[in-house]
Amino acid sequence: MNQLIRCTTCDKIFMKTASDQWPEYDSVAVGSPGPYREIAKDDFQDFLKDHRNHPMENLQIIEDSFVSEKPYSEPTKTSYFKATNGKERFVIRKSRERIEEPLTYELIRGDYSLKLLRLEIQAEEIMKQLEREWKNPPLPRSKGEAFLNLCRRILKTVDIDHLERIPEDSSLPLETYYKMDEVSLAYLLRNCRNIFEGREYKEIEAFIHRHKEDGVLLLKATYGILIAESEKSKLEPLRVPHALNEKMMIEKK
Numbered sequence: 001m002n003q004l005i006r007c008t009t010c011d012k013i014f015m016k017t018a019s020d021q022w023p024e025y026d027s028v029a030v031g032s033p034g035p036y037r038e039i040a041k042d043d044f045q046d047f048l049k050d051h052r053n054h055p056m057e058n059l060q061i062i063e064d065s066f067v068s069e070k071p072y073s074e075p076t077k078t079s080y081f082k083a084t085n086g087k088e089r090f091v092i093r094k095s096r097e098r099i100e101e102p103l104t105y106e107l108i109r110g111d112y113s114l115k116l117l118r119l120e121i122q123a124e125e126i127m128k129q130l131e132r133e134w135k136n137p138p139l140p141r142s143k144g145e146a147f148l149n150l151c152r153r154i155l156k157t158v159d160i161d162h163l164e165r166i167p168e169d170s171s172l173p174l175e176t177y178y179k180m181d182e183v184s185l186a187y188l189l190r191n192c193r194n195i196f197e198g199r200e201y202k203e204i205e206a207f208i209h210r211h212k213e214d215g216v217l218l219l220k221a222t223y224g225i226l227i228a229e230s231e232k233s234k235l236e237p238l239r240v241p242h243a244l245n246e247k248m249m250i251e252k253k
């Protein structure tokens with residue numbers, strides 16, 4: 001079990017790993033305790049030395065609170081999770097700038113939430129798919145554009161809280177896909193009659209049915225991590241490198 005230790009005087013954090021041997025180098029094969037072992041042990045000793053006579057406490061990581069702007073597998077990234085000492089909750093910022101550097105943990109007093117940055121249609125993907133499937137004769141570009149504009153109009157009226165989220169295999173944790181609701185689909189089909197006629201209408205209708213469940217017609221939402229620091233931390237010098245006043249927005253790249 002990993003142990004998250006907080007110095008209550010300085011609000012510094014140390015992540016002590018199960019073995020306290022290879023906290024950052026767990027890919028190193030067991031049985032070949034190279035120089036890493038020493039480094040890791042020294043780190044914790046240094047931490048204890050730096051905070052001698054300061055009261056320490058264990059923090060418990062709050063399950064499922066992990067968020068990051070990059071894929072989980074990405075070694076260099078910033079991520080956040082929540083932890084508690086039973087009385088207070090903290091946000092822990094975990095980061096690594098370069099792959100050869102150890103992870104750093106910083107405590108932030110406050111909370112974070114996910115904020116919707118954008119809801120959009122997959123315009124490029126829709127167009128490509130139309131071109132791929134619509135062959136003899138090819139769909140005129142202008143009709144494709146008109147269809148996209150129709151899809152965009154849906155964005156103005158949908159309520160994301162009432163959309164069904166697709167359990168995605170997207171590796172980007174802050175990107176989420178939603179199904180268009182029935183009302184939107186009906187609107188789309190109805191208005192397609194103004195663009196497509198006869199056989200073309202049949203084709204676009206089939207296209208919509210083919211792609212509404214898990215295809216290019218899913219709506220794409222992008223979230224950002226919004227950190228709200230509490231009053232108390234503003235009185236102390238901040239240890240978050242690029243913290244802005246009260247709030248900090250990390251937008252997914």
Ligand SMILES: [Zn+2]
Nearest residue numbers: 007010051054
């Ligand atoms: Zn301390």
